Amino acid sequence: MKLHYAEVLVDVANRRLDQVFHYRIPTDMALKRGMRVLVPLNYRQVQGVVVRLTNDLPLGVSDGAIKPILSIVGHMETIPEDLIELALWLAETTICSIAQSLHTVWPLLKGKVxxxxxxxxxxxxxxxxxxxxxxxxxxxxxxxxxxxxxxxxxxxxxxxxxxxxxxxxxxxxxxxxxxxxxxxxxGVPQSVQKALTSGVTAEADEVKANDSKKLPADYRRVLTPEQGLVCQKVMEALAKQQYETMLLHGITGSGKTEVYQRIIGEVLAQGGSAILLVPEISLTSQIARYFREHFGDQLIVLHSGLQASEKAKAWQDILQGKVRVVIGARSAVFAPLPNLRLIILDEEHEGAYHQEENPKYHARNVARKRMEQLGGVVLLGSATPSLEAYAAAQTGKISLLTMGNRVANRPLPPVEVVDMREELIKGNRSMFSLSLQDKLRGTLERGEQGMLFLNRRGYSTFVVCRECGYVVRCSHCDIALTYHTQGNSMRCHYCNHEEIPPRTCPECGSRYIRFFGQGTQRVEEEIKGLYPSARILRLDFDTTRSREAYGEILGRFRRQEADVLVGTQMMAKGLDFPNVTLVGVIAADQMLNMPDFRARERTFQLLTQVAGRAGRSDKPGQVVIQTYAPEDRAIIQASHHNFKGFFWEEIGYRKARNYPPYTHVIRVTLTHEKEERVIKGAHSLAHALNQGLESHENGNTSLDILGPAPAVMPRLKNHYRWQVSIKGKRLDFMREFMHQGVQRFAHDSSSSGVQLNIEVDPLSM
Structure with a gap:
């Protein structure tokens, strides 16, 4: 039966037009769901995507009011139905426009009328x-x-x-x-458009082509008993052809990468395909080299660092079925692989899996939705799982797999915690404790290598007493206050509580209360002063600006052309250097006192991960953690490599404070070039949300509105930033509540020109 109308999602990032529109299908047009079309919208012509064909019109709409579709845009591969549904889901769950969501899910939409x-x-x-x-x-x-x-x-x-x-x-x-x-x-090159329409997309051709690519002879290696059991459990889940999420908690050095390789090999042998996500672009080339040895040309690497032509060529190869394994950063989760059966997130706890721009999605949630659609398995792997994932495993919502031993039964390195308050008493004003200096000297004398870690990521400066370790915190939120040079004030970026910095420590009365902050460059300079003959490399944002720099620095360190590697969180994961026997953490407090309720969790994760870089071969390792808060639970549990102990302590703290996973947060960041405009807009949005609380829309559901308050970075790229958040327990209700509040705000004159960025369950406040 000939269908007369098409429901079209227009490609316009405007919330007022963020809906499906009906258009008449010309009699000579062969239309399918997922095709891109050119349609009239008001007084212009825009691109759209056909999401449904129908003979029905909305109530009150006559056929005469329906405009016809103008043309089909090209004849490239239509968007698969599951990815259209994924885009709609993504727009709903991240509270962004459908147009933004479609461009994220299907990058070939780029272009203009x-x-x-x-x-x-x-x-x-x-x-x-x-x-x-x-x-x-x-x-x-x-x-x-x-x-x-x-x-x-x-x-x-x-x-x-x-x-x-x-x-x-x-x-x-x-x-x-x-x-x-x-x-x-x-925006897709003509050569790629032609290739995409060449007809080499039939599933039979894909299977035939891939069947001829045999796996190398060394594909099967001997697994440890724990590795073998994990592989067996995952393959049993895959055999059910039903959606399931599994958490692999494997300590550092337990061989998770080998497990990933074995499972992916089995999926390919059964005619399926798989995606392996890593948190950082810098890690993709390293892990891709290992997997390419096994899967050859069946593997492709995707990440945002690729040039436009490289991305288009990679997408072409995926659509033509030339590859069945994709390795990449978070955006690779959308790869339209044929017969996708498995998505793996390595280091699933990493914040890099969360997209900072609209749509503000988390790759873990997208992976779950895709496997729910396709009946596959999501495997989350980490030595330090996120509290949310481990809590879900403890309650039986997802399956838990464990690997508690290192390969070849190598021991975890012993960890020494140094109280930097005592170093001050001894008269040591260096950033290196006497113990770390002594251990580093011994490491250099033995011809071994050391790694010194300082998390310089973060813009906050907190206030700490060097004698007793007291940190100035918000009395309402138990979060470290952030010092702002402008106005000489300390501010809480949750509730906007503000204080003047103390001249003496409120706890012990000491004059040695300071604004805390150090950088990797200063660490490098001090090492040169202490050990002039030491060869030093630095791995941070400043030294890895070029695409090749990260690999070059690690290559030189692996070849033992340097004795000490100084770095930020870039070196905390995924690196394996046999000659590294010493890891030093310069200032654990710089992570511990970030103005964020997740500060302890991130501290534990980073300390555990960086400690895991030591003693990964036959040479035993040792770790030194320097801190002004040696009694903090994150420091203590990390020094014992005790994830379970930390989890139960931290989950109790979260419950008492009503923080996630016991509640949800939706944050709106407002930006504008003029400060008075963004302040007025933030107060207007807060008023619009409070109107919702007062109305019948709220019902019996409890919600807290936080703010308005300046963002942690109150000015960025010449734009002022304020934020308003809501906190509650029912996420579905909160999304609808926020959507209605934003709609009310959009009709207020103060919203003009103010940009909104909405984030559901932000990883950082």
Whole structure:
């Protein structure tokens, strides 16, 4: 039966137009769900995606009011139905526009609708030749088009080349010399568009091509008993062909990567495909080299660091079925692999899996949704799982797999915690404790290597007493207050509580209360002063700006061309250096006192991960953690490699304070170039949300509105930033409540020009 109407999602990032529109299907148009089309919208023409074909119209809408679809945009591969559903789900759960969501899920949508100028006559026409004598200006205007390669130009380019204005072009069109036509210009190179329409996408061809690629002979290695049991459990779950999430808690050095390789190999052998996500772009090339040894050309690497042409070529290979294994950072979770059966998130606790721009998704949630759609398995792997994931495993919502021993039964390195308050009493004002200095000297003398870790990520400076370790915290939120040079004040970025910095320690009365903050460059300089002959490499944002720098630095360290590697969190995970026997953490407090309720969790994770870099071969390792808070539970449990102990202590703290996972938070960050505009907008949004609390919409559901308050970074890229948050227990209700509040705010004059960024369950406050 011929269907007469199409429901189209228009590609416009405007909340007022963020809905499905109905269009008439021309009688000569063969349309399918997932196709991209050009449609009229108000007084312009825009791209859209067909999400449904129907014979029904909304109540009160007549056929005469329905406009026709203008054309199909190209004839590239249609968007798979499961990815259309994924985009709709993503827009709903992240409270962003459907257009933004579609562009994230299907990057081949990039492009724009432009007006083109096309000549009606040709250069050889007698009328045109006559113009050369009677009307040279018109002839010269047409000659610009005749000289172009395709005998047509976009209006913007034509205006520049001809020197005409738009009114003059429209006059030429009325006179019948040329016409104006709307066209969609794709951001995908022509060569890729042609390849995508070459017909090499049939599933039978894909399977036939991949069957001929045999796995190498060394594919099967001897697994430890724990590795073997984990592989067996995952394969049993895959055999059910039902959605399941599994958490693999394997300590550092237990061989999780080998488990991933074995499981992916089994999935491929059964005709499926898999995605392996890693948290950092810098880790993709390292792990890809290992997997390419096993899977060869069946593997492709995806991440945001690729050039546009590289991304397009990679997408082409995926759509043509040339590869069945994708390794990449978070955006690789959307790869449209055929027969996708498995998605693995390595180091699942990492914050890098959370997208900072709209749509603000978490790759873990997207992976779960995709496998729920396709009936596959999500495997979350980490030595220090996120509290949310481990809590879900403890309550039986997801399965828990464990590997508690290192490969070859190598021991975890002993950890020494140094109280830096005592170092001050001894007269040591260096950033290196006497113990760390002594151990580093011994390491260098033995020809071994050391890694010194300092988490410089973060913009906050907190206030700490160097004698007793007291940190100034918010009396309402138990979060470290952030010092701001502007106004000389300390502020809580949850509730906006503000204090003047104390001159003496409120706890012990000491004068040695300071703003705390150190950098890797200073660490490097102090090592050179203590050990002039030591060869030092630094791994941080400043030294890895180029695409190759990260690999070059690690390559030199692996070849033992340096004795000491100084770095930030970039070196805390995924690195395996056999000659590293010493790991030193310079200032654990710099992580511990970030203004965030997750500060202790991140501290424990980073300390455990970085400690795991030591003693990964036959040479035993040792770890030194320097801190002003040796009694803190995160420091104590990390020094004992005790994840379970830390989990139960921290989950009790979260419950008492009503923090996630016992509650949910939705944060809105408002930005504008003018400070008074963003402040007014933030108060207006808070008022709009409070109106919702007072109305019947709230019912019996408890919600807290936090703010408005300045963001932790109150000014970024010349834009002022404020935030408003809501906290509650029912996430579905909170999303609807926030959506309605934002709609009310959008009709207020104070919303004009103010940009909103909405984040559901932000990883950092």
């Amino acid at each position: 432009e007006e083109w100028v096309i000549p009606i006559a040709t250069k050889e026409d007698e009328d045109v030749k006559t113009l050369q004598i009677l009307d040279p200006d018109t002839y010269n205007a047409l000659a610009v088009l005749f000289r172009s390669r395709n005998k047509a130009l976009s209006l913007s380019i034509y205006l520049k080349r001809s020197g005409l204005n738009k009114n003059q072009v429209e006059q030429l069109a009325k006179q019948g010399w040329l016409k104006l036509e709307s066209r969609f210009t794709s």
